[in-house]
Amino acid sequence: MPVSIEQKINELRDELRMHNYNYYVLDSPVISDYEFDLKLKELEKLEAENPQFFDPNSPTQRVGGEITKSFNTVVHKNRMYSLDNSYSKEDILEWEKRIKKILETDNIQYSCELKYDGASINLSYENGILVSAVTRGDGFQGDDVTTNIKTIKSIPLVLKGNFIKSFEIRGEIILPLAGFNKMNTERVEAGEDPYSNPRNTASGSLKLQDSAEVSKRPLDCLLYHVLATNNPNKTHFEALENARQLGFKVPKTMEVCKTIDEVLMFIEKWDTKRFDLPYETDGVVVKVNSLEQQDELGYTAKAPRWAIAYKYKAEQESTILKEITYQVGRTGAITPVANLEPVQLAGTIVKRASLHNADQIKKLDVRIGDTVFVEKGGEIIPKIVGVDLTKRPLNSQPTEYITHCPDCNTELIRNEGDAKHYCPNEYGCPTQITGRIQHFISRKAMNIDGLGAETIELLFKEGLISNYADLYELTEAQIIPLERMAEKSAQNIIAGIEKSKEIPFEKVLFAIGIRFVGETVAKKLAKHYKNIDALKKATFDDLINVDEIGEKIAQSVLDFFSNEINIILIERLKNYGVQLELSAESQEGKTDKLQGEIFVVSGVFTIFNRNDLKKSIEDNGGKVASSISKKTSYIIAGDNMGPSKLQKAETLGIPIISENDYLEMIN
Template sequence: MIILGVRNSLKEHNYNYYERGVSLISDYVYDLTLKYLRCLEEIFEDKTKNTPTRTVGVNPNRNSGFKSNESSSRKHFETITHKNRMYSLDNSYSKEDLLDWEKRIQKILGTSEIAYTCELKYDGASINLTYENGEFVRAVTRGDGFQGDEVTTNIRTIKSIPLVPNGDFVANFEMRGEIILPLDGFEKMNEERVANGEEPYKNPRNTASGSLKLQDSGEVTKRPLDCLLYQLVTDERKYASHFESLEAARKVGFKVPKTIVLAKSIEEVFAFVNEWDTKRHDLPYETDGVVIKVNSFQQQDELGFTSKAPRWAIAYKFKAEQVSTKLNDITYQVGRTGAITPVANLEPVHLAGTVVKRASLHNADQIEKLDIRINDTVFVEKGGEIIPKIIAVDFTKRSENSEPTQYATHCPECNTELVRKEGDAKHYCPNEFGCAPQITGRIQHFISRKAMDIDGLGGETVDLLRKEGLIQNYADLYELTIEQIIPLERMAEKSAQNMINGIEKSKEIPFEKVLYALGIRFVGETVAKKLAKHFKSIDNLMTANFETLVAVDEIGDRIAQSIIDFSNDLGNIQLIDRLKSYGIQLEVSAESLENQSDKLAGKVFVVSGVFHQMSRNELKKAIEDNGAKVSSSISKKTNYVVAGDNMGPSKLAKAESLEIPIISEQDFIDMIS
């Protein structure tokens, strides 16, 4: 499969870079390939846990999966857990995307009065600098966002990073930024390397990132690294806005780019984007876009975070490059649910820093809409999805004997005739328990981080276990033994023990995650959480009729029918029975039930402001645990607004105009006590 090939390639590059100190591809090409893999996993619904898209580099606590007789020249840095998670950013690729983002945050905040900061998105290595009592104490790389490598000694060699802020500033804080290598310094380094008969470095970003992992700090000192800071993280409320905090940071010695501006409207944001889309080529650093942030810290607190990114920030990527090439063939891939995705196999062509050989065609309708045919010359670009996509056909170069594409009628893996239900864009292979990619895909989804979170077990190992006949479904995992696993390729006793330990520990995973792990179609994380809370056990859920299911908040006809189909399948019933016998949590635990009630059933709450007895997330969880729903915006359906310090004035005005009760944090605690 394409996914396994791309994933193995990235893992090998990870091993070369992090363990051997060798970079065989540019960091830019690596990142694009990583994004390509992420999109493939989404398209094919692949939920493998141990994949480069869900881990950064080589986790020091896990086996990389590749062995080498060469001793590593890389310094082994201590892994540090970030006090405050380093989130990624949602990307946008058009002015329409930015307008949609603004509408979303205006709805949540209940106001159109929002100011923004506009910052250039520098292409470097993310770093988190920690200061305690006004002194620099630690530097940690971004890593996977949750933890990274401590590189304090090497960071101390960068002269633009102050060890002690020079002036009045907050005492305990984190400063986040990018370690970059200016273009002129990069060119001088390469001139010296060429003069010495050495291979030149590929690009500034890769070189900057690699410099942080050098064993000899003296060598790091010789490199003209710089650090551009873009965010203050602190519990101290000394500054009211992001722009104000950066201005203060600049005054005490932090290198905050002077290109940052305060925009009072989205039109001013557009003006900044237009200006730098042209001027970026004259910068002394590499940049690939603009980061737009809500300026007010109070509004940032109101907006909060999704599971992946802050709602109050978004990255605008400059326009994608477009090329033309020949479409050699169309092949078909099978996802874990049996969904078929057509893939265009292209004449290799350079696009945005990497060689493109494949592009997604999405479904039969897309092929028909663009009238895509084998041997056509097609236009390809990397747009909002990052994965290369065909956007048009050059009909002037089409052969006279060209014939329309006939979409596949049978599964490319098991040869079962494909089906397409009314209203569905995709074709499906109905051979759920006999089609290899579906079998592997369901198990990979089951073990993924957001599901059963099984350590020591990755997608490639799952595929190997299936091919060896050791597993055919996720219940089989709980019958594996160390003796069965050790003989497998690239598997040592320690790795086998880690896998067994991970499988055993997954028996502690709560019911809502187990329900998501089962892979019921249309039952994602949020739906699984609602169903677990309502039905309390898998037995109650699987015996529920259609009317009972659709009566649950936000459960529609499609989800209800999918649950019924799953529950009526004999194979699924047998799997559930087996999982019960292994001790998997298939009902809400007594401990969880103790913290839940129906005291607030049917009520809708909006949370606004800063709280002291509970964090915002704890408050929202307490609302949901007591049967109510949390909404991000105030409407006529809102029953209560829980107001903390600095409640948004627009929300306050709207609540008062609708005569919605406004209660304090203590009022709410009393309400559920």
Template sequence: MELPKRILELRELLHQHNYNYYVLDNPTISDYDFDQLLKELQSLENQYPEFADPNSPTQRVGGMITKNFETVVHEYRMYSLDNSYSREDLLDWENRIQKMLGDVPVQYTCELKYDGASISITYENGKLLRAVTRGDGFQGDDVTQNIKTIKSVPLQLKGNFPPKFDIRGEIILPLDGFEKMNQELIDIGETPYSNPRNTASGSLKLQDSSEVARRPLDCLLYSITGNNLPFPTQFDGLQAARDWSFKVPNQSKLAQNMHEVFEFIDYWDVHRHDLPYETDGVVIKVNDFHQQQELGYTAKAPRWAIAYKFKAEQVTTTLNSITYQVGRTGAITPVANLEPVQLAGTIVKRASLHNADQIEKLDLRIGDSVYVEKGGEIIPKVIGVAQRGPALEPVVYITHCPECQTELIRKEGEAQHYCPNYYGCPPQIIGRIEHYISRKAMDIEGLGGETVALLYHNGLVHDYSDLYELTVDQVIQLDRMAQKSSENLVNGIEKSKEVPFERVLFALGIRYVGETVAKKLARHYKSIEALQAASLMDLILVDEIGERIAQSVLEFFENENNQRIITRLKAFGIQFEVVEKFNPNATNKLQGKTFVVSGVFEKFNRDDLKISIEENGGKVGSSISAKTDYVIAGANMGPAKLEKATKLGVPIISEDDYIQLLNENN
């Protein structure tokens, strides 16, 4: 049977638009139009499942669950690189090369050393076959499903490529994406990630590829390995990779001698801060492949390549004091107040100290001359003592909240101290109100952080429910508030009553309940009353809701203050239930039945299958238990789920069985 022409056209078109957007940074279509084409392709692929393609653009959204990553032996070993830290090291390396090659001209390819997670991707007949982590260099983990979700990784190549080859590169997390991810964690009271490299590396081993798809990962490629490659040099190989659709940064340079290599290093040692991702050095390679073969390898590294490592941005300055910040969840963060100093192009006055353990480990004392570094971290940090002044006493970590004087607590296994005075500590109260009014929550126009603080300190609000009793006459009395701005604020508060339930739930500030979790809970329970009535086990059975989140939700609703606030918000007209869109095909056929969905499906994508279950009265669970009625199994169902379902005697059905279940008694 011939492949429907429109499916082929759409795949080629979407591959090209992905390439334009994520590789060339030159989109030629709007996001809306792209989504419409993608939906059309999804519909056709559902209609013609016999033409499924694992490298279709529709596979980028993820959905595969991988419990155990298969170990794969690299066809071509992934070597480490020898490091150098000075010009002398590089000149010594050049002398060794010339001694082995003789008196012949040598060109060098200079490339930025990206600070990410190494990956090797195999292509066969122009299609992505497999992606494997570096591992120990001889073998790594198969993370193909996760790599396919990264938009800059081509699923289908174009041009005149070899039948089979491996391409190596780094999976990175651009700085703006990293900051956005950290802000989302801060919004739910969680500890932010420490640096982009570790976060990118950890993302590759997430079990749910749909979670990887939500992360703004990128892939920068730099080396092609294989037999009978159609180019003679590394620099030509980089251009060929670009022509085949790979994202290869344009910062690489062909250097005719070591003097030009030094020029490249000197330039990027300064300008690397202008890049959207982290680099920690320069990789210098002998350009000619024949010369590379002649030079060969040591036991662990190629003789024809070397990494020059930039020095971490580091300065010394005086530690003037340590202050302690209180977050909206009560977490205490110590901050070093420094004598102002220039670091990486900015004036630094403050630096992170993380927690009490870090202060003790560094043995800090007020008045010390300290090293401050801005390397892999976005925020400067104190990394050590440069010089100790005489008779300085060790820093003693505070025992009471700096704002409300409540004695701090530190639970076993937690890194930070907390102020338990959740409802009486001013920064926590103000922080929760600021979170409530934020753009992704209630998005109250005309109300910002400074105004919230003014409202609180003037006794006009004590929690976010008080906002709905504010009048223009009250607000206009505040500093810098005129008639128009006061009216805008009150009108903005009134308009927030139209905000849908899922955003209201996020706005409440339940610990660990971010945007995504709030959406899942709202869609599952439909109303605040149903959510309040849920037991711990009920919550855990909701897709992707773990015990920590479930326990936090229970504790929030058990608190009398929160119960009072929610009662007031209801009275003010806040949306505490999902407004259902009318679906003429919805039924109650699955009422009281709990389903677990596992694997890859032909007639549904996973999200559509879950929506179908819920629209017909069923419940979607995240894990199999004795309360599970059915497991709907697709291709590549996880073996652990299969074993558990079999052990518990839970019926395992196919998507066709599910459709038949829906059609019964019609």
């Protein structure tokens, strides 16, 4: 029988997908580039002549061409956590001790992977087809860059086998060194400045508006984590091995280590061997291999307990300290900054470095004109770690720390036991005022589109705002005449401010800038007090009885609400319609039935998955602990509960209940 047009198109698509996989994932092409291009052109022609067979996942669609003016913000289905960092063998051993204490077993295996230096991405697949690609963002939400991601040929648009019906897979978008160097050679030849480093270039590529431009860049994607509600795999290593079979590029440098000594050998092996790789790495990620044990270990407020990153020793360079300047933070904290002769360090040009505080300056005896040693703390923030005294100028003078605020000239204070100096002029210091407003509008807080640090500075300078409540009185007519503003920009700002009135109470509580009240503490306080008025009336004793609220935070909350200026600002926000109480929707299904009760969850469950069970406990006012202690009220036991946990529970006389017992308890 003659082959139909549709069949011919589908056969060409399957063949080209296989050639893409061979070339970009396996690095083992079986046809020449010329032959591949001929087949691609044949497919393009057939698709153009037969538009009824269009497929957005066809290999012809990888060349890009779609323009994205703005990238939609998407809330992650599963939060993208950060990793805790370690810098020594002792840190790794301490981590092992912590997880063994929680799991109460020595039977733990580890998977070790290299830490790829690029931009994190979350890929979602439904029925074997890529449906979205979202950047890490702040971990809770990121930008939808699916159009640009589809141009990266090592990322499969259609999977070549059966896997989980719906799942996410996470990885790092990287720019291999050869491709990066080629791009820079071409830029220099064209009279343009070279890119600074592969990591930033890869990250910036994801936000280019023209996907055709992205397709020209030799980006790659290395995968490292699979997430699924009903994951059939038993281990992290097994999940990634299966992902490789489906067409994902999972580096073969990954290994399973049966002991922590093997982990340390892996770290040592790659300390020098990593420089032979075609891409940049800055460390090793160690994970508990068993998915069941990962589940049991869970997460802290910021990171998974079951994983840790080992960072290799930071690169160090020497340069001249030209000047020390001082920055004022939104809380009034003063940070001294070293202004340096530009120096290349870990792939970037460094001109400034932190000196932390007066004690650090005194300890290092760092002076203007000194030759200083600079390295990147955690290979992110440059810092001065020493002085080459052999090169100190003869006329060198010790550094005198400033006594007055560089912005408002108020005399600085330094509280006992505090490392930093502070400007006490909280409501009169321009940098503190704009800093608080910038914090208020930031992504993790009110997330106001159209507003950035420069616009806030401009609005303050023009006298249009002097606090964050003033934002809600701005009009388009006030904004349009400002420098670099237009009608559309003004409309976007006003629309963004209006939309911020929908932001939930816990984020508003973080946004108003109570000292020491970060995202996690704000959630705890919001959940406990339900509205701003109840929090405002709280006493010191009330506050320290709230889960994880210590004396320092409690006193800071009291100080905030004892200031009349803050009370007025809160009342204004309330009048503008900002959410200063938990919504009815967020309270739906929540009770205080388990108030004061502490649960430990252990084993494998049939009615709940472990995360849903923990959420149910918290929704009903209980607390979930990671390990058994005298304070534990109940242990909810599933199948395969560890024998050591069982023995400890019996020794301490802690009741062990089933899922069904728990359901009866809350119903």
